[in-house]
Amino acid sequence: MKIVFLTSGHFPYDDRIYYHMAITLAGSGHNVLIISSKADTIDKDGNISINSFNGQNLSKREKIASFRERLDTFNPDISICSEPLPIIAAKQYRKRAGKKIKIIYDITEWYPAARFLKEYYSMGRWFGFLKLMFLNVYACLSVDAFIFGERYKSRPYRFMFPFTPQILLSYYPDLKYIDPKDPAFSDKILRLSYSGEISIEKGFGSFMRVADGLSALYPNLAIEVKMVAWYVSDKDREECEPLINNAKGNITISFPGKQIFTDFTSRINDTDIFLDLRKADFENNYSLPIKLFYYAALGRPVIISDLKAVRRDAEIEKFGFVVNPKDTGEIIKILTGYFNNPGLYMEHCINARRLSDEKYNWGKVSPEFLSFIESV
Numbered sequence: 001m002k003i004v005f006l007t008s009g010h011f012p013y014d015d016r017i018y019y020h021m022a023i024t025l026a027g028s029g030h031n032v033l034i035i036s037s038k039a040d041t042i043d044k045d046g047n048i049s050i051n052s053f054n055g056q057n058l059s060k061r062e063k064i065a066s067f068r069e070r071l072d073t074f075n076p077d078i079s080i081c082s083e084p085l086p087i088i089a090a091k092q093y094r095k096r097a098g099k100k101i102k103i104i105y106d107i108t109e110w111y112p113a114a115r116f117l118k119e120y121y122s123m124g125r126w127f128g129f130l131k132l133m134f135l136n137v138y139a140c141l142s143v144d145a146f147i148f149g150e151r152y153k154s155r156p157y158r159f160m161f162p163f164t165p166q167i168l169l170s171y172y173p174d175l176k177y178i179d180p181k182d183p184a185f186s187d188k189i190l191r192l193s194y195s196g197e198i199s200i201e202k203g204f205g206s207f208m209r210v211a212d213g214l215s216a217l218y219p220n221l222a223i224e225v226k227m228v229a230w231y232v233s234d235k236d237r238e239e240c241e242p243l244i245n246n247a248k249g250n251i252t253i254s255f256p257g258k259q260i261f262t263d264f265t266s267r268i269n270d271t272d273i274f275l276d277l278r279k280a281d282f283e284n285n286y287s288l289p290i291k292l293f294y295y296a297a298l299g300r301p302v303i304i305s306d307l308k309a310v311r312r313d314a315e316i317e318k319f320g321f322v323v324n325p326k327d328t329g330e331i332i333k334i335l336t337g338y339f340n341n342p343g344l345y346m347e348h349c350i351n352a353r354r355l356s357d358e359k360y361n362w363g364k365v366s367p368e369f370l371s372f373i374e375s376v
Contacts, residue, residue: 003373004033004076006067006086012036012043012050015261015290016108016149017082020174022048024366025373033074035086037063064089072097078376080104080147084111084139091142102376103142107157108149108171110283111136145376147369152286152309167372170313171290174362178297179266183349185273187339190214193226193271195264195291199236201284203277203305206325208243210275213332215248223251228267230258269298273338276304277325288313293360299353301345303334314360319352 003025005017012018012034022032026047034048037055044050051070055063067089071079079090079101087103094101111132140157146166148154154168192211198204211223225247231237244253259267268274274295278284288309295302302320310316321334338345 001077001374002031002033002074003078003080004035004071004074005080005082006035006071006090007082008037008055008063008085009083010036011038012041012052013261016106016171018048019177019261020362020366021080021106021369023174024362024370028370033070033076035067035070037066060085064092068093068096075099076101078102078104078373080106080373081143082106082108084136087139087142091139102144104145104147104373104376105140105143106147106149106169107153110153110287145372147372150286150288150309151312152288165372165376167368169365169369170360171288171293172360172362172365173294173297173356174366175297175356177262177265178294178356179269180298180353181269183272183299183346184270185338185342185345187221189222189224190335191224191226191270191272192275193228193268194275195228195268197232197236198227198229198240199232200239201279201281203275203279203325204240205243206277206328206331207275208247209328210277210331210335211251212248213328214335215250217332217336219250221250225251225253226268226271227253227255228257228259228264265294265298271298271300273335274300274302274304274320275331276302277323277331278305278307280305280307280325285309292316293356296352296360297356299349299356301338301348301352303331315355318355319348 005022007017010017018034022034026032030047032048034050036052039052040054041050041052053066055066063085067086071093081087081090081103087105090101090103140161146157146164148166148168149171151168194204194207196202211225214221215223247253256267276289276291285307286309292302292304292310292314296319302316303323304310304316304320305325306322310322316322323331
């Protein structure tokens with residue numbers, strides 16, 4: 001079959017779209033095309049082609065037209081869309097081509113997410129929310145199947161469209177992309193890493209408070225922080241840079257920055273303990289952090305904010321702890337517990353990798369994904 005991925009929110013080499021779903025489909029003999037409006041990219045590798053464009057300065061109507069032009073050239077059997085706008089483009093193509101192309105909606109985030117509403121003034125947020133919500137519902141009326149990245153995010157769609165075929169496809173990593181190292185934990189040096197967007201909302205303030213607290217408690221402990229991360233806005237930079245500049249003396253901070261997907265785990269594989277202390281607001285509380293499963297695959301303990309989605313879909317108690325991200329003292333107490341009990345640390349390392357091997361990996365879910373796409 002000819003299968004196209006359409007996305008207005010992800011780059012062509014997105015880890016879920018390219019490195020997991022597209023490679024799986026291409027490996028089974030399907031002809032795959034990825035069309036993204038995030039970057040001008042033309043490429044081909046075996047059965048996977050990329051024909052993307054930069055739609056930053058295009059109107060919604062112009063983006064839809066650009067998607068449709070590329071669909072006309074490829075003539076797909078199935079379109080897997082990540083957002084409502086590409087669904088509308090696929091629907092228009094289907095109508096104009098007179099072909100029974102199947103449209104699948106791959107849902108990995110809340111829609112509309114809070115970040116989509118930032119362009120609206122405070123008094124207009126509700127208008128913006130309703131506008132985007134109705135756009136999403138309109139798009140859903142055109143789809144033939146759903147792929148859900150998380151259970152909680154599937155609930156509204158399963159309620160409104162109970163008879164539409166659907167599958168839950170979690171964000172588990174393909175272990176061929178994981179570059180693990182044996183643990184080398186000691187009470188002389190603590191290696192931490194912060195990955196992703198640098199912002200207070202994503203937990204950087206809580207992360208640095210923990211590092212500073214440990215520094216004060218253990219002045220002879222060398223704390224190495226690796227920032228595999230980036231700023232998204234000037235506001236985030238203004239809020240977070242002072243935390244880096246004012247870090248205590250025994251904290252050293254390196255800044256590798258954003259990495260391509262295939263290099264990501266090799267940059268953080270010497271981390272001793274992973275911290276993810278994002279705010280426990282509504283969206284975060286009902287969202288499952290993708291990084292959690294990559295941390296587990298590297299075989300390290302994880303200390304993460306107490307989120308309902310994490311409790312629901314990860315056996316976190318076997319390889320780490322859920323915490324209140326504001327309770328710096330409690331988090332430091334947990335870290336101290338690892339120093340005082342190396343056996344617990346190694347148990348959590350072993351459990352993390354075992355769960356990854358047995359459950360939290362792409363190889364366990366990809367056959368069901370492939371079967372689902374072919375059945376649609």
